[in-house]
Amino acid sequence: MFNAVISLCEKHGFLKKIKLEQLKVGPTGCLLMQNLKNEWFHNTVTNKDISVFLSDNNDFRETLEFAKNMCLDRLPFGIAEIINTKSSAQEFLDYYTEKAKDNIDFQNLFGNDRVTLKCTIFTAPSESIPFFHQWQRHRRIWWRKFSPNPGIYSLSDIKTDNNNIQSVQIMANYPWGSQLIESLALYPKPKGIIDHKFKFGKKSLSPHTVVSNIDMSSMFINTLCDAYAEPEYKDTKRTLLRFHRKLAPYSISFSIASGLPAGVSTELNDLALYLTRQLRTKHVSTLFLPSSSKLSLDAQWRQYDELGIPYGVLLNEKTLKDGLVLLRSRDTTLKEQVHVTDLVSYVEQLFKNY
Amino acid sequence: MFNAVISLCEKHGFLKKIKLEQLKVGPTGCLLMQNLKNEWFHNTVTNKDISVFLSDNNDFRETLEFAKNMCLDRLPFGIAEIINTKSSAQEFLDYYTEKAKDNIDFQNLFGNDRVTLKCTIFTAPSESIPFFHQWQRHRRIWWRKFSPNPGIYSLSDIKTDNNNIQSVQIMANYPWGSQLIESLALYPKPKGIIDHKFKFGKKSLSPHTVVSNIDMSSMFINTLCDAYAEPEYKDTKRTLLRFHRKLAPYSISFSIASGLPAGVSTELNDLALYLTRQLRTKHVSTLFLPSSSKLSLDAQWRQYDELGIPYGVLLNEKTLKDGLVLLRSRDTTLKEQVHVTDLVSYVEQLFKNY
Numbered sequence: 001m002f003n004a005v006i007s008l009c010e011k012h013g014f015l016k017k018i019k020l021e022q023l024k025v026g027p028t029g030c031l032l033m034q035n036l037k038n039e040w041f042h043n044t045v046t047n048k049d050i051s052v053f054l055s056d057n058n059d060f061r062e063t064l065e066f067a068k069n070m071c072l073d074r075l076p077f078g079i080a081e082i083i084n085t086k087s088s089a090q091e092f093l094d095y096y097t098e099k100a101k102d103n104i105d106f107q108n109l110f111g112n113d114r115v116t117l118k119c120t121i122f123t124a125p126s127e128s129i130p131f132f133h134q135w136q137r138h139r140r141i142w143w144r145k146f147s148p149n150p151g152i153y154s155l156s157d158i159k160t161d162n163n164n165i166q167s168v169q170i171m172a173n174y175p176w177g178s179q180l181i182e183s184l185a186l187y188p189k190p191k192g193i194i195d196h197k198f199k200f201g202k203k204s205l206s207p208h209t210v211v212s213n214i215d216m217s218s219m220f221i222n223t224l225c226d227a228y229a230e231p232e233y234k235d236t237k238r239t240l241l242r243f244h245r246k247l248a249p250y251s252i253s254f255s256i257a258s259g260l261p262a263g264v265s266t267e268l269n270d271l272a273l274y275l276t277r278q279l280r281t282k283h284v285s286t287l288f289l290p291s292s293s294k295l296s297l298d299a300q301w302r303q304y305d306e307l308g309i310p311y312g313v314l315l316n317e318k319t320l321k322d323g324l325v326l327l328r329s330r331d332t333t334l335k336e337q338v339h340v341t342d343l344v345s346y347v348e349q350l351f352k353n354y
Numbered sequence: 355m356f357n358a359v360i361s362l363c364e365k366h367g368f369l370k371k372i373k374l375e376q377l378k379v380g381p382t383g384c385l386l387m388q389n390l391k392n393e394w395f396h397n398t399v400t401n402k403d404i405s406v407f408l409s410d411n412n413d414f415r416e417t418l419e420f421a422k423n424m425c426l427d428r429l430p431f432g433i434a435e436i437i438n439t440k441s442s443a444q445e446f447l448d449y450y451t452e453k454a455k456d457n458i459d460f461q462n463l464f465g466n467d468r469v470t471l472k473c474t475i476f477t478a479p480s481e482s483i484p485f486f487h488q489w490q491r492h493r494r495i496w497w498r499k500f501s502p503n504p505g506i507y508s509l510s511d512i513k514t515d516n517n518n519i520q521s522v523q524i525m526a527n528y529p530w531g532s533q534l535i536e537s538l539a540l541y542p543k544p545k546g547i548i549d550h551k552f553k554f555g556k557k558s559l560s561p562h563t564v565v566s567n568i569d570m571s572s573m574f575i576n577t578l579c580d581a582y583a584e585p586e587y588k589d590t591k592r593t594l595l596r597f598h599r600k601l602a603p604y605s606i607s608f609s610i611a612s613g614l615p616a617g618v619s620t621e622l623n624d625l626a627l628y629l630t631r632q633l634r635t636k637h638v639s640t641l642f643l644p645s646s647s648k649l650s651l652d653a654q655w656r657q658y659d660e661l662g663i664p665y666g667v668l669l670n671e672k673t674l675k676d677g678l679v680l681l682r683s684r685d686t687t688l689k690e691q692v693h694v695t696d697l698v699s700y701v702e703q704l705f706k707n708y
Contacts, residue, residue, distance in 0.1 A: 013407075013420045013424075016416065025410075025411060026416070027407040027409055027433075028420075031408055034395070042637050046634050046638075046639055049627065051641070051642065051643065053381040054381055054384040054388070056379075056384050057378070062380070063380075063381045066380060066382075067381065070367075070643055070645075071643060071645075072643075072644050074644040280400050280402065283400055289405065289425060289426075291424075291426050
């Protein structure tokens with residue numbers, strides 16, 4: 001099944017095989033990456049009870065100084081990092097990420113260049129254990145929220161090593177085995193930070209840290225594997241990528257019914273172009289291809305389902321008379337009628353919530 | 355004045371001097387970078403009449419193949435790239451960006467690692483010149499849109515070189531001289547693409563390309579210089595960064611009036627924390643620091659103005675009685691009353707539009 005995912009994704013520009021067992025992100029994949037990073041950013045940097053400061057060029061120490069200053073040395077606060085490494089600089093990552101027994105090596109599918117999304121929260125020792133537990137739940141919920149198969153995400157047992165470091169992994173369970181997608185750890189004596197003094201209430205103390213590590217490539221390939229589905233459809237299989245609407249590289253597609261007189265086709269094309277512009281102005285990622293009036297509808301739906309586009313707009317001859325378009329859902333294949341004047345606000349509503 | 359900008363920005367974590375004449379992006383700067391990249395993405399990749407495909411690992415050729423396929427070889431379409439280079443690989447950039455005579459070398463302030471945001475549009479030869487002109491206007495408008503001093507942006511004259519390549523620069527004019535911030539060019543015989551055949555209407559032809567290049571560091575430092583202002587305020591100078599609300603690293607801050615009884619202060623703190631959570635859930639970047647109830651209001655406003663935060667919420671003793679908070683504007687220093695229950699939706703409205 002993993003191979004089926006890879007070949008589907010290669011066909012649609014999510015990724016590209018460059019040599020045996022080595023992949024590269026394609027143009028559609030870049031858009032997915034972007035959305036994944038954005039959601040991580042919203043969850044980790046913006047959306048927290050805790051102030052989190054961002055560092056994206058390996059200067060943890062300076063960011064810590066700055067954060068400490070901004071917070072008047074008071075706990076808790078956090079530092080989020082986007083870390084670029086070559087495999088050779090892998091040692092310091094191994095310090096944090098204990099390797100799980102994967103059937104497929106998600107991390108190394110994309111070669112040496114590695115991006116790690118890391119977040120370190122500095123907490124008071126008295127609060128670190130409840131916070132660590134709360135964060136585990138919170139992170140697992142996050143993965144489930146974006147998944148069409150929330151049941152596959154589970155937490156491993158907590159392991160405690162000789163240095164009293166507690167660690168736990170979030171795993172995605174596939175037919176071929178479990179894949180590590182995030183590792184969390186609680187450091188009671190964080191290296192290099194132990195001599196910094198922080199304030200908590202009226203006390204002065206050394207903090208504990210709770211650290212999360214996500215390997216970008218693993219997150220990317222996991223999103224593809226998780227989204228892949230082959231439901232039965234009209235006695236045959238329909239292959240699709242069931243991305244969450246916040247992650248899908250394209251939110252909506254446009255199709256024009258085929259076999260129409262040239263004049264009608266041109267008018268519908270202009271209307272579709274107009275609607276595309278309106279949607280893009282609202283930052284809705286819209287796919288409108290020249291093929292939308294050249295290929296059969298079946299071929300178009302197949303392409304858009306395989307690209308994982310949650311909704312498709314169909315314009316047909318009737319649209320010019322009554323102003324109604326059909327909005328097709330990728331997951332149900334059902335179509336509902338929407339008036340062109342309502343389309344933009346309706347689509348905005350559809351994509352607003354999680 | 356440039357030095358005043360740099361020292362203000364260093365103070366607030368936008369950047370850091372690492373050695374003479376060399377800078378590094380700080381934690382607050384990372385947030386600004388993120389917002390700049392996002393706006394470029396929305397404008398270039400999402401918000402266009404033309405389908406633009408994204409490539410962020412130097413594989414222009416493969417992305418071109420994919421884009422050509424997706425568009426059934428039909429013009430126009432575009433490719434956006436996020437290019438990471440070391441200065442040593444500078445040759446191929448120089449090919450595109452003709453260096454303007456800057457007073458300050460924006461591009462090299464951040465050392466060797468360079469990120470270029472590039473967009474290449476493939477057009478039919480018959481449409482390339484009007485498109486090139488339209489794009490110049492469009493891009494200049496884009497820069498002006500985010501600027502508190504839109505007048506400083508201007509287009510240079512169009513130059514045509516021996517190979518018939520037309521180029522034009524968007525410049526920002528400062529008291530110390532003009533700075534290059536974007537270069538645009540029209541290539542009638544784009545290198546390496548000339549033998550690809552494309553379709554336009556019923557014709558088969560070689561395309562022209564229109565290319566835009568933005569150096570990320572220049573865009574970043576330009577945003578800081580453009581935002582810097584020292585208006586007169588109560589017989590003295592008030593220093594602030596007047597970021598556009600879509601670019602500001604933090605959208606809103608919270609302050610609690612000082613000198614209140616401990617119990618009141620705690621209650622207001624809880625209320626501020628609650629509102630912060632609500633705003634962050636809506637992805638509004640909110641700054642709520644421990645200093646908000648420890649420093650004097652004047653000191654807090656100074657800090658938030660210098661960080662370029664467009665709005666600040668002030669909670670005081672009255673808030674607990676009538677539910678009203680004060681919303682202070684960075685630019686006018688005026689405060690308006692808002693009820694706590696309306697705050698989130700009101701702030702969303704404030705940040706919705708450009």
